[in-house]
Amino acid sequence: xxxxxxxxxxxxxxxxxxxxxxxxxxxxxxxxxxxxxxxxxxxxxxxxxxxxxxxxxxxxxxxxxxxxxxxxxxxxxxxxxxxxxxxxxxxxxxxxxxxxxxxxxxxxxxxxxxxxxxxxxxxxxxxxxxxxxxxxxxxxxxxxxxxxxxxxxx
Numbered sequence: 001x002x003x004x005x006x007x008x009x010x011x012x013x014x015x016x017x018x019x020x021x022x023x024x025x026x027x028x029x030x031x032x033x034x035x036x037x038x039x040x041x042x043x044x045x046x047x048x049x050x051x052x053x054x055x056x057x058x059x060x061x062x063x064x065x066x067x068x069x070x071x072x073x074x075x076x077x078x079x080x081x082x083x084x085x086x087x088x089x090x091x092x093x094x095x096x097x098x099x100x101x102x103x104x105x106x107x108x109x110x111x112x113x114x115x116x117x118x119x120x121x122x123x124x125x126x127x128x129x130x131x132x133x134x135x136x137x138x139x140x141x142x143x144x145x146x147x148x149x150x151x152x153x154x
Contacts, residue, residue: 005075007120009089012110013074020067023060031057070109077107083153086128088120093152094128100151105129124148 008016035057038050077088086092086105093102104117105128111119118125127137131150138145 004073006070006073006109007077007088007107008070008074008109009106010076012107013071013076016067016071016074016109020064020071023064023067028057028060028064031060084132086131086150086153088129091154092128092150093154094148095151096146096148103128 031053035050035053038047038053041047041050083090088105088107091102091104093100095101102116103124104115105120105125106117108119108121111117111122120126120129123141124139127139128148128150131137133150133153136147136149138147
């Protein structure tokens with residue numbers, strides 16, 4: 001990974017640290033034991049458990065390395081006391097097509113649309129960042145342009 005700063009909320013940073021601890025302290029040792037046991041079973045060319053464990057360990061090591069890089073380059077976004085502009089770490093309520101929706105603006109690594117967490121680099125996030133209550137933004141979507149009105153910022 002390049003050494004580009006990664007913006008994260010405090011919660012997102014803590015979640016990555018927790019995931020890293022779980023991978024390093026729990027999952028990796030179990031996989032190493034599984035790989036060791038599978039390799040003791042004889043002919044490795046026909047040992048699918050050995051092959052699977054080896055592939056899983058390579059994937060896991062890649063994920064560990066990725067998370068370590070993100071943590072090393074993380075910048076914790078501090079939310080200012082008064083919320084007058086949308087930014088990373090804010091919760092914004094918008095109105096679109098007569099319905100209200102609330103989104104948390106987060107760093108790229110925390111984005112989870114199913115949890116209403118959108119990245120500040122997503123099309124909607126980019127349009128909302130820096131805006132204030134009452135502002136309207138248009139976002140290009142596959143179905144056409146969608147207009148959002150900012151109702152509240154927390």
